[in-house]
Amino acid sequence: MIEVNNLTKRFGDFTAVDNVSFSVNRGELFALLGPNGAGKSTTIKMLTTLLKPTSGKLKLNGLDVVKDPDAVRRSFGIVFQDPSLDTDLTAYENMELHGIMYGVAKKELAPRIEELLRLVELWERRNSFVKTFSGGMKRRLEIARGLLHHPKVLFLDEPTLGLDTQTRHLLWSYVDSLTKEKAMTVLFTTHYLEEAESNAHRIAIIDHGKLIAIGSASELKKSTGTDSLEQAYLELTGSEIREEEVDAHEAWRSIRRARNMR
Protein backbone atom coordinates (compact mmCIF):
# COMPACT_ATOMS: atom_id res chain seq x y z
CA MET A 1 0.00 0.00 0.00
CA ILE A 2 2.91 2.30 0.77
CA GLU A 3 6.23 1.86 -0.99
CA VAL A 4 9.25 3.95 -0.13
CA ASN A 5 12.36 3.38 -2.24
CA ASN A 6 15.71 5.07 -1.60
CA LEU A 7 13.99 8.17 -0.32
CA THR A 8 16.29 11.13 0.34
CA LYS A 9 15.53 14.69 1.35
CA ARG A 10 18.21 17.32 1.64
CA PHE A 11 17.82 20.88 2.86
CA GLY A 12 21.02 22.51 1.63
CA ASP A 13 23.87 20.64 3.31
CA PHE A 14 21.58 18.98 5.81
CA THR A 15 20.25 15.52 4.97
CA ALA A 16 16.96 15.07 6.80
CA VAL A 17 16.07 11.72 5.26
CA ASP A 18 18.90 9.56 3.97
CA ASN A 19 18.22 6.76 1.48
CA VAL A 20 15.27 5.24 3.34
CA SER A 21 13.36 2.24 1.93
CA PHE A 22 10.44 0.34 3.42
CA SER A 23 6.98 -0.79 2.46
CA VAL A 24 3.70 -1.12 4.30
CA ASN A 25 1.10 -3.74 3.43
CA ARG A 26 -2.59 -3.23 3.02
CA GLY A 27 -4.41 -3.38 6.37
CA GLU A 28 -1.19 -3.06 8.30
CA LEU A 29 -0.66 -0.87 11.35
CA PHE A 30 2.84 0.42 10.90
CA ALA A 31 4.82 2.48 13.41
CA LEU A 32 7.62 4.86 12.48
CA LEU A 33 9.75 5.53 15.53
CA GLY A 34 12.78 7.65 16.12
CA PRO A 35 14.21 10.39 18.33
CA ASN A 36 13.33 14.04 17.80
CA GLY A 37 14.62 15.31 14.48
CA ALA A 38 15.20 11.82 13.11
CA GLY A 39 13.24 12.52 9.93
CA LYS A 40 9.84 11.02 10.77
CA SER A 41 7.78 14.11 10.07
CA THR A 42 9.80 14.93 6.96
CA THR A 43 9.08 11.42 5.64
CA ILE A 44 5.37 11.87 6.33
CA LYS A 45 5.38 15.28 4.67
CA MET A 46 6.84 13.73 1.53
CA LEU A 47 4.36 10.86 1.59
CA THR A 48 1.50 13.33 1.94
CA THR A 49 2.61 15.57 -0.97
CA LEU A 50 3.51 18.52 1.28
CA LEU A 51 7.19 18.23 0.44
CA LYS A 52 9.00 17.01 -2.68
CA PRO A 53 11.75 14.43 -2.19
CA THR A 54 15.28 15.22 -3.37
CA SER A 55 15.50 11.71 -4.80
CA GLY A 56 13.89 8.31 -4.50
CA LYS A 57 10.52 6.81 -5.34
CA LEU A 58 7.30 7.04 -3.36
CA LYS A 59 4.18 5.05 -4.08
CA LEU A 60 0.89 5.12 -2.24
CA ASN A 61 -2.09 3.02 -3.20
CA GLY A 62 -0.19 2.15 -6.39
CA LEU A 63 0.11 5.82 -7.36
CA ASP A 64 3.26 7.85 -7.79
CA VAL A 65 3.20 10.48 -5.03
CA VAL A 66 5.32 13.03 -6.90
CA LYS A 67 3.76 12.60 -10.34
CA ASP A 68 0.14 12.20 -9.36
CA PRO A 69 -0.39 14.24 -6.18
CA ASP A 70 -4.12 14.84 -6.66
CA ALA A 71 -5.00 11.16 -6.94
CA VAL A 72 -2.73 10.40 -4.00
CA ARG A 73 -4.42 13.08 -1.89
CA ARG A 74 -7.73 11.33 -2.45
CA SER A 75 -6.32 8.10 -1.02
CA PHE A 76 -5.06 9.21 2.36
CA GLY A 77 -6.15 10.96 5.52
CA ILE A 78 -3.79 12.63 7.94
CA VAL A 79 -3.77 13.78 11.52
CA PHE A 80 -0.94 16.26 11.76
CA GLN A 81 1.42 16.65 14.65
CA ASP A 82 0.40 20.29 15.11
CA PRO A 83 -3.20 21.50 15.12
CA SER A 84 -4.72 22.18 11.71
CA LEU A 85 -8.30 23.15 12.52
CA ASP A 86 -10.10 26.38 11.74
CA THR A 87 -10.70 27.59 15.29
CA ASP A 88 -13.21 30.22 14.17
CA LEU A 89 -15.51 27.53 12.85
CA THR A 90 -17.53 25.06 14.91
CA ALA A 91 -16.62 21.39 15.24
CA TYR A 92 -19.40 20.48 12.85
CA GLU A 93 -18.36 23.09 10.31
CA ASN A 94 -14.77 21.83 10.35
CA MET A 95 -16.05 18.33 9.62
CA GLU A 96 -18.42 19.54 6.92
CA LEU A 97 -15.73 21.58 5.18
CA HIS A 98 -13.42 18.57 5.15
CA GLY A 99 -16.13 16.21 3.88
CA ILE A 100 -17.02 18.50 1.00
CA MET A 101 -13.40 19.03 0.02
CA TYR A 102 -13.02 15.26 -0.18
CA GLY A 103 -16.18 14.91 -2.23
CA VAL A 104 -18.15 12.87 0.33
CA ALA A 105 -21.67 12.51 -1.11
CA LYS A 106 -24.25 14.87 0.35
CA LYS A 107 -26.50 12.11 1.67
CA GLU A 108 -23.67 10.35 3.43
CA LEU A 109 -22.02 13.39 4.91
CA ALA A 110 -24.35 14.20 7.81
CA PRO A 111 -24.67 10.62 9.15
CA ARG A 112 -20.92 10.10 8.89
CA ILE A 113 -20.15 13.32 10.73
CA GLU A 114 -22.59 12.32 13.46
CA GLU A 115 -21.13 8.85 13.79
CA LEU A 116 -17.58 10.14 14.08
CA LEU A 117 -18.36 13.03 16.40
CA ARG A 118 -20.22 10.62 18.66
CA LEU A 119 -17.27 8.27 18.55
CA VAL A 120 -14.86 10.93 19.77
CA GLU A 121 -17.53 12.19 22.17
CA LEU A 122 -17.84 15.63 20.68
CA TRP A 123 -21.37 15.37 19.32
CA GLU A 124 -22.80 17.42 22.19
CA ARG A 125 -20.26 20.13 21.41
CA ARG A 126 -20.72 20.06 17.64
CA ASN A 127 -21.93 23.66 17.50
CA SER A 128 -19.21 25.11 19.72
CA PHE A 129 -16.38 27.07 18.18
CA VAL A 130 -13.17 25.07 18.09
CA LYS A 131 -11.32 27.94 19.82
CA THR A 132 -13.23 27.04 23.00
CA PHE A 133 -11.91 23.45 22.91
CA SER A 134 -9.15 22.01 25.08
CA GLY A 135 -6.07 20.48 23.46
CA GLY A 136 -7.43 16.96 23.87
CA MET A 137 -10.78 17.87 22.33
CA LYS A 138 -9.08 19.44 19.31
CA ARG A 139 -7.01 16.30 18.90
CA ARG A 140 -10.10 14.12 18.98
CA LEU A 141 -11.79 16.33 16.43
CA GLU A 142 -8.78 16.10 14.12
CA ILE A 143 -8.84 12.34 14.37
CA ALA A 144 -12.55 12.24 13.55
CA ARG A 145 -11.91 14.56 10.63
CA GLY A 146 -9.05 12.43 9.31
CA LEU A 147 -11.39 9.43 9.15
CA LEU A 148 -14.34 11.21 7.59
CA HIS A 149 -13.59 10.42 3.96
CA HIS A 150 -12.77 6.73 4.63
CA PRO A 151 -9.16 6.97 3.50
CA LYS A 152 -7.31 3.91 2.27
CA VAL A 153 -4.22 5.05 4.14
CA LEU A 154 -4.24 6.99 7.37
CA PHE A 155 -1.22 8.91 8.62
CA LEU A 156 -1.14 9.68 12.30
CA ASP A 157 1.75 11.94 13.32
CA GLU A 158 1.95 11.63 17.11
CA PRO A 159 -1.81 11.33 17.37
CA THR A 160 -1.98 10.65 21.08
CA LEU A 161 0.24 13.49 22.23
CA GLY A 162 -1.53 15.16 25.14
CA LEU A 163 -4.46 12.74 25.21
CA ASP A 164 -5.61 11.06 28.41
CA THR A 165 -5.52 7.29 28.80
CA GLN A 166 -9.23 6.82 28.09
CA THR A 167 -9.09 8.71 24.82
CA ARG A 168 -5.92 6.95 23.74
CA HIS A 169 -7.51 3.63 24.42
CA LEU A 170 -10.60 4.61 22.45
CA LEU A 171 -8.50 5.85 19.54
CA TRP A 172 -6.41 2.72 19.24
CA SER A 173 -9.33 0.32 19.48
CA TYR A 174 -11.12 2.27 16.74
CA VAL A 175 -8.06 2.40 14.52
CA ASP A 176 -7.55 -1.30 15.09
CA SER A 177 -11.12 -2.09 14.07
CA LEU A 178 -10.70 0.02 10.91
CA THR A 179 -7.62 -1.89 9.84
CA LYS A 180 -9.45 -5.17 10.40
CA GLU A 181 -12.87 -4.35 8.97
CA LYS A 182 -12.01 -1.90 6.20
CA ALA A 183 -8.44 -3.07 5.58
CA MET A 184 -7.30 0.48 6.14
CA THR A 185 -3.53 0.94 6.22
CA VAL A 186 -2.17 3.04 9.08
CA LEU A 187 1.25 4.62 9.42
CA PHE A 188 1.83 6.38 12.71
CA THR A 189 4.60 7.97 14.72
CA THR A 190 4.71 8.14 18.48
CA HIS A 191 7.07 8.66 21.38
CA TYR A 192 5.05 6.28 23.56
CA LEU A 193 6.82 3.02 22.83
CA GLU A 194 4.28 0.88 24.68
CA GLU A 195 1.72 2.19 22.19
CA ALA A 196 3.80 0.99 19.28
CA GLU A 197 4.53 -2.29 21.02
CA SER A 198 0.90 -3.14 21.68
CA ASN A 199 -0.66 -1.79 18.47
CA ALA A 200 1.78 -1.88 15.58
CA HIS A 201 2.13 -4.96 13.42
CA ARG A 202 5.54 -3.78 12.34
CA ILE A 203 7.87 -1.05 13.48
CA ALA A 204 10.54 0.92 11.65
CA ILE A 205 13.12 2.88 13.61
CA ILE A 206 14.89 5.79 11.97
CA ASP A 207 17.66 7.91 13.38
CA HIS A 208 19.66 10.75 11.79
CA GLY A 209 17.54 10.24 8.68
CA LYS A 210 18.57 6.61 8.25
CA LEU A 211 16.46 3.51 8.68
CA ILE A 212 18.23 1.46 11.33
CA ALA A 213 15.80 -1.36 12.08
CA ILE A 214 12.51 -2.76 10.86
CA GLY A 215 10.37 -5.65 12.06
CA SER A 216 7.70 -6.67 14.55
CA ALA A 217 8.17 -5.72 18.20
CA SER A 218 9.23 -9.28 19.07
CA GLU A 219 11.72 -9.39 16.19
CA LEU A 220 13.28 -6.12 17.33
CA LYS A 221 13.51 -7.40 20.89
CA LYS A 222 15.04 -10.67 19.76
CA SER A 223 17.62 -9.04 17.49
CA THR A 224 18.79 -6.71 20.27
CA GLY A 225 18.53 -9.31 23.04
CA THR A 226 16.26 -7.11 25.13
CA ASP A 227 12.88 -7.80 26.67
CA SER A 228 10.96 -4.60 26.05
CA LEU A 229 10.60 -2.43 22.98
CA GLU A 230 11.84 0.52 24.97
CA GLN A 231 15.10 -1.25 25.77
CA ALA A 232 15.44 -2.40 22.18
CA TYR A 233 14.85 1.15 21.02
CA LEU A 234 17.45 2.63 23.37
CA GLU A 235 19.87 -0.11 22.37
CA LEU A 236 19.44 0.89 18.72
CA THR A 237 19.34 4.66 18.98
CA GLY A 238 21.57 5.25 22.01
CA SER A 239 20.53 7.16 25.10
CA GLU A 240 21.91 10.60 24.36
CA ILE A 241 19.29 13.34 24.31
CA ARG A 242 18.60 14.97 20.95
CA GLU A 243 18.07 18.61 20.36
CA GLU A 244 14.52 19.88 20.37
CA GLU A 245 12.61 18.90 17.27
CA VAL A 246 12.83 21.54 14.62
CA ASP A 247 10.79 21.30 11.55
CA ALA A 248 13.56 20.50 9.09
CA HIS A 249 11.98 22.59 6.38
CA GLU A 250 11.59 25.55 8.72
CA ALA A 251 15.21 25.16 9.80
CA TRP A 252 16.30 25.29 6.18
CA ARG A 253 14.25 28.38 5.60
CA SER A 254 15.95 30.20 8.45
CA ILE A 255 19.37 29.12 7.23
CA ARG A 256 18.51 30.45 3.80
CA ARG A 257 17.23 33.68 5.27
CA ALA A 258 20.41 34.15 7.29
CA ARG A 259 22.45 33.55 4.13
CA ASN A 260 20.48 36.05 2.15
CA MET A 261 21.13 38.70 4.76
CA ARG A 262 24.85 38.36 4.42
Next chain:
Amino acid sequence: MRTVYILWLRQIKRYFRSRSRIVGAIGQPLLFLLALGYGLGSVYKAAGRGNYLQFLVPGIMAQTVLFSSMFYGAMIIIDRQFGFLKETLVVPVSRFKIMIGGALGGATTAVIQGSLVFFISLAIGFRPHNWIMTLVALVFMCALALAITSFSSGIGSFVQDMQGFQAINQFLVFPLYFLSGALYPLNNVPTWLRIIAEINPISYTVDALRWAMLGTTKFGLRADILAMSITLVVLMTFGTIRFRHIRD
Protein backbone atom coordinates in the same frame (compact mmCIF):
# COMPACT_ATOMS: atom_id res chain seq x y z
CA MET B 1 -18.34 23.72 -7.40
CA ARG B 2 -19.21 22.51 -3.89
CA THR B 3 -15.58 22.94 -2.91
CA VAL B 4 -15.38 26.51 -4.20
CA TYR B 5 -18.67 27.27 -2.47
CA ILE B 6 -17.64 25.87 0.92
CA LEU B 7 -14.35 27.78 0.83
CA TRP B 8 -16.22 30.94 -0.09
CA LEU B 9 -18.67 30.29 2.75
CA ARG B 10 -15.83 29.86 5.21
CA GLN B 11 -14.62 33.39 4.50
CA ILE B 12 -18.14 34.81 4.81
CA LYS B 13 -18.76 33.04 8.13
CA ARG B 14 -15.46 34.18 9.54
CA TYR B 15 -16.21 37.74 8.46
CA PHE B 16 -19.62 37.98 10.07
CA ARG B 17 -18.31 36.37 13.24
CA SER B 18 -15.61 38.96 13.66
CA ARG B 19 -17.36 42.15 14.69
CA SER B 20 -14.07 43.85 15.42
CA ARG B 21 -12.99 43.29 11.84
CA ILE B 22 -16.14 44.87 10.42
CA VAL B 23 -15.90 47.89 12.69
CA GLY B 24 -12.13 48.18 12.28
CA ALA B 25 -12.30 48.16 8.52
CA ILE B 26 -14.98 50.86 8.54
CA GLY B 27 -13.11 53.09 10.98
CA GLN B 28 -10.30 54.09 8.64
CA PRO B 29 -12.45 55.10 5.65
CA LEU B 30 -14.82 56.93 7.97
CA LEU B 31 -11.90 58.92 9.36
CA PHE B 32 -10.78 59.78 5.83
CA LEU B 33 -14.29 60.83 4.88
CA LEU B 34 -14.77 63.07 7.88
CA ALA B 35 -11.26 64.50 8.23
CA LEU B 36 -10.62 65.07 4.53
CA GLY B 37 -14.20 65.64 3.46
CA TYR B 38 -14.80 68.36 5.99
CA GLY B 39 -11.19 69.48 6.39
CA LEU B 40 -10.49 70.13 2.73
CA GLY B 41 -14.06 70.79 1.63
CA SER B 42 -13.86 74.56 1.88
CA VAL B 43 -10.48 74.80 0.13
CA TYR B 44 -11.81 72.63 -2.66
CA LYS B 45 -14.88 74.79 -2.98
CA ALA B 46 -12.82 77.99 -2.91
CA ALA B 47 -10.79 76.58 -5.79
CA GLY B 48 -14.02 76.48 -7.74
CA ARG B 49 -14.27 72.73 -7.95
CA GLY B 50 -17.56 72.22 -6.17
CA ASN B 51 -18.37 69.70 -3.46
CA TYR B 52 -15.29 67.77 -2.25
CA LEU B 53 -17.31 65.14 -0.37
CA GLN B 54 -19.01 64.16 -3.64
CA PHE B 55 -15.61 63.86 -5.29
CA LEU B 56 -14.08 61.96 -2.38
CA VAL B 57 -16.65 59.22 -1.74
CA PRO B 58 -15.85 57.01 -4.79
CA GLY B 59 -12.15 57.26 -3.86
CA ILE B 60 -12.82 56.18 -0.30
CA MET B 61 -14.98 53.29 -1.51
CA ALA B 62 -12.09 52.13 -3.69
CA GLN B 63 -9.79 52.50 -0.69
CA THR B 64 -12.04 50.33 1.46
CA VAL B 65 -12.28 47.59 -1.15
CA LEU B 66 -8.54 47.78 -1.82
CA PHE B 67 -7.41 47.37 1.78
CA SER B 68 -10.11 44.90 2.76
CA SER B 69 -9.06 42.77 -0.21
CA MET B 70 -5.41 43.00 0.79
CA PHE B 71 -6.43 41.73 4.21
CA TYR B 72 -7.38 38.44 2.59
CA GLY B 73 -3.69 37.69 2.02
CA ALA B 74 -3.09 38.22 5.72
CA MET B 75 -5.73 35.54 6.34
CA ILE B 76 -3.57 33.04 4.45
CA ILE B 77 -0.65 33.88 6.70
CA ILE B 78 -2.91 33.47 9.75
CA ASP B 79 -4.07 30.09 8.36
CA ARG B 80 -0.44 29.09 8.03
CA GLN B 81 0.33 30.12 11.61
CA PHE B 82 -2.71 28.31 12.98
CA GLY B 83 -1.97 25.22 10.89
CA PHE B 84 -5.20 25.20 8.92
CA LEU B 85 -3.30 25.85 5.69
CA LYS B 86 -1.81 22.33 5.86
CA GLU B 87 -5.30 20.87 5.89
CA THR B 88 -6.18 22.74 2.69
CA LEU B 89 -2.94 21.68 1.00
CA VAL B 90 -3.46 17.92 1.34
CA VAL B 91 -7.06 17.85 0.11
CA PRO B 92 -7.70 16.42 -3.36
CA VAL B 93 -8.84 19.77 -4.74
CA SER B 94 -6.85 21.69 -7.31
CA ARG B 95 -4.86 24.63 -6.01
CA PHE B 96 -6.76 26.86 -8.43
CA LYS B 97 -10.13 26.03 -6.87
CA ILE B 98 -8.75 26.53 -3.37
CA MET B 99 -7.31 29.88 -4.38
CA ILE B 100 -10.42 31.04 -6.19
CA GLY B 101 -12.86 29.91 -3.45
CA GLY B 102 -10.99 31.86 -0.80
CA ALA B 103 -10.38 34.86 -3.06
CA LEU B 104 -14.07 35.06 -3.98
CA GLY B 105 -14.95 34.91 -0.29
CA GLY B 106 -12.43 37.63 0.54
CA ALA B 107 -13.71 39.71 -2.39
CA THR B 108 -17.30 39.36 -1.23
CA THR B 109 -16.46 40.66 2.24
CA ALA B 110 -14.46 43.52 0.70
CA VAL B 111 -17.43 44.53 -1.44
CA ILE B 112 -19.69 44.39 1.62
CA GLN B 113 -17.26 46.74 3.37
CA GLY B 114 -17.22 49.07 0.36
CA SER B 115 -21.03 49.09 0.30
CA LEU B 116 -21.15 49.89 4.02
CA VAL B 117 -18.98 52.92 3.31
CA PHE B 118 -21.39 53.92 0.57
CA PHE B 119 -24.31 53.88 3.02
CA ILE B 120 -22.33 55.81 5.62
CA SER B 121 -21.54 58.37 2.92
CA LEU B 122 -25.24 58.74 2.16
CA ALA B 123 -25.83 59.44 5.85
CA ILE B 124 -23.30 62.29 5.83
CA GLY B 125 -24.67 63.93 2.72
CA PHE B 126 -23.31 62.15 -0.36
CA ARG B 127 -25.73 61.80 -3.29
CA PRO B 128 -25.07 59.73 -6.42
CA HIS B 129 -26.12 61.40 -9.65
CA ASN B 130 -28.15 58.37 -10.66
CA TRP B 131 -29.28 55.62 -8.31
CA ILE B 132 -29.44 52.89 -10.96
CA MET B 133 -25.82 53.56 -11.87
CA THR B 134 -24.70 52.72 -8.33
CA LEU B 135 -25.33 49.10 -9.32
CA VAL B 136 -22.71 49.52 -12.02
CA ALA B 137 -20.40 50.84 -9.31
CA LEU B 138 -21.01 47.55 -7.49
CA VAL B 139 -19.71 45.65 -10.53
CA PHE B 140 -16.56 47.79 -10.58
CA MET B 141 -16.02 47.17 -6.88
CA CYS B 142 -16.33 43.41 -7.48
CA ALA B 143 -13.71 43.56 -10.24
CA LEU B 144 -11.27 45.46 -8.03
CA ALA B 145 -11.95 43.15 -5.07
CA LEU B 146 -11.31 39.95 -7.02
CA ALA B 147 -8.17 41.39 -8.61
CA ILE B 148 -6.73 42.40 -5.25
CA THR B 149 -7.72 39.25 -3.34
CA SER B 150 -6.03 37.22 -6.11
CA PHE B 151 -2.97 39.43 -5.77
CA SER B 152 -2.92 39.15 -1.99
CA SER B 153 -3.32 35.36 -2.10
CA GLY B 154 -0.29 35.31 -4.35
CA ILE B 155 1.59 37.43 -1.82
CA GLY B 156 0.34 35.32 1.10
CA SER B 157 1.66 32.21 -0.67
CA PHE B 158 5.28 33.17 -0.33
CA VAL B 159 5.49 35.83 2.36
CA GLN B 160 6.04 33.90 5.59
CA ASP B 161 5.07 36.36 8.28
CA MET B 162 2.87 39.31 9.03
CA GLN B 163 5.80 41.75 9.07
CA GLY B 164 6.70 40.86 5.50
CA PHE B 165 3.10 41.21 4.47
CA GLN B 166 2.80 44.60 6.17
CA ALA B 167 5.92 45.74 4.32
CA ILE B 168 4.22 45.01 1.00
CA ASN B 169 1.17 46.91 2.15
CA GLN B 170 3.29 49.87 3.23
CA PHE B 171 5.64 50.04 0.27
CA LEU B 172 3.37 49.00 -2.55
CA VAL B 173 -0.32 49.27 -1.80
CA PHE B 174 -0.34 52.52 0.20
CA PRO B 175 1.71 54.40 -2.45
CA LEU B 176 -0.49 53.04 -5.23
CA TYR B 177 -3.50 54.28 -3.35
CA PHE B 178 -2.15 57.75 -2.51
CA LEU B 179 -0.79 58.22 -6.02
CA SER B 180 -4.08 57.32 -7.66
CA GLY B 181 -6.73 59.95 -8.18
CA ALA B 182 -8.65 58.78 -5.13
CA LEU B 183 -8.07 61.82 -2.95
CA TYR B 184 -7.40 64.67 -5.40
CA PRO B 185 -8.22 65.48 -9.01
CA LEU B 186 -5.44 64.61 -11.45
CA ASN B 187 -5.87 67.84 -13.40
CA ASN B 188 -3.00 70.30 -12.97
CA VAL B 189 -0.81 67.88 -10.98
CA PRO B 190 2.96 67.75 -11.77
CA THR B 191 3.80 65.61 -14.79
CA TRP B 192 5.56 62.87 -12.80
CA LEU B 193 2.50 62.43 -10.61
CA ARG B 194 0.23 62.36 -13.62
CA ILE B 195 2.38 59.68 -15.28
CA ILE B 196 2.39 57.53 -12.16
CA ALA B 197 -1.37 57.92 -11.86
CA GLU B 198 -1.83 56.90 -15.47
CA ILE B 199 0.07 53.64 -15.09
CA ASN B 200 -1.53 52.96 -11.71
CA PRO B 201 -4.40 50.48 -11.99
CA ILE B 202 -6.13 51.90 -8.91
CA SER B 203 -6.65 55.23 -10.74
CA TYR B 204 -8.84 53.55 -13.32
CA THR B 205 -11.08 51.85 -10.76
CA VAL B 206 -11.50 55.16 -8.94
CA ASP B 207 -12.27 56.86 -12.24
CA ALA B 208 -14.79 54.19 -13.18
CA LEU B 209 -16.49 54.53 -9.80
CA ARG B 210 -16.73 58.31 -10.36
CA TRP B 211 -18.22 57.68 -13.76
CA ALA B 212 -20.90 55.46 -12.22
CA MET B 213 -21.65 57.59 -9.20
CA LEU B 214 -21.00 61.15 -10.34
CA GLY B 215 -21.22 60.90 -14.11
CA THR B 216 -17.73 62.37 -14.56
CA THR B 217 -14.62 60.66 -15.88
CA LYS B 218 -11.04 61.59 -16.56
CA PHE B 219 -9.79 58.67 -18.63
CA GLY B 220 -13.09 57.77 -20.25
CA LEU B 221 -15.13 54.67 -19.45
CA ARG B 222 -13.59 52.60 -22.23
CA ALA B 223 -10.06 53.12 -20.92
CA ASP B 224 -11.25 52.41 -17.38
CA ILE B 225 -12.85 49.11 -18.29
CA LEU B 226 -9.88 48.08 -20.41
CA ALA B 227 -7.42 48.88 -17.59
CA MET B 228 -9.57 47.10 -15.02
CA SER B 229 -9.88 44.01 -17.19
CA ILE B 230 -6.14 43.85 -17.78
CA THR B 231 -5.50 44.29 -14.05
CA LEU B 232 -7.96 41.53 -13.19
CA VAL B 233 -6.45 39.07 -15.67
CA VAL B 234 -2.85 39.84 -14.73
CA LEU B 235 -3.43 39.67 -10.99
CA MET B 236 -5.52 36.51 -11.17
CA THR B 237 -2.78 34.88 -13.21
CA PHE B 238 -0.19 36.05 -10.71
CA GLY B 239 -2.26 34.71 -7.79
CA THR B 240 -2.89 31.36 -9.47
CA ILE B 241 0.76 30.80 -10.34
CA ARG B 242 2.09 31.83 -6.94
CA PHE B 243 -0.54 29.82 -5.10
CA ARG B 244 0.39 26.71 -7.05
CA HIS B 245 3.83 26.85 -5.43
CA ILE B 246 2.53 27.57 -1.95
CA ARG B 247 4.36 25.87 0.92
CA ASP B 248 2.89 25.45 4.33
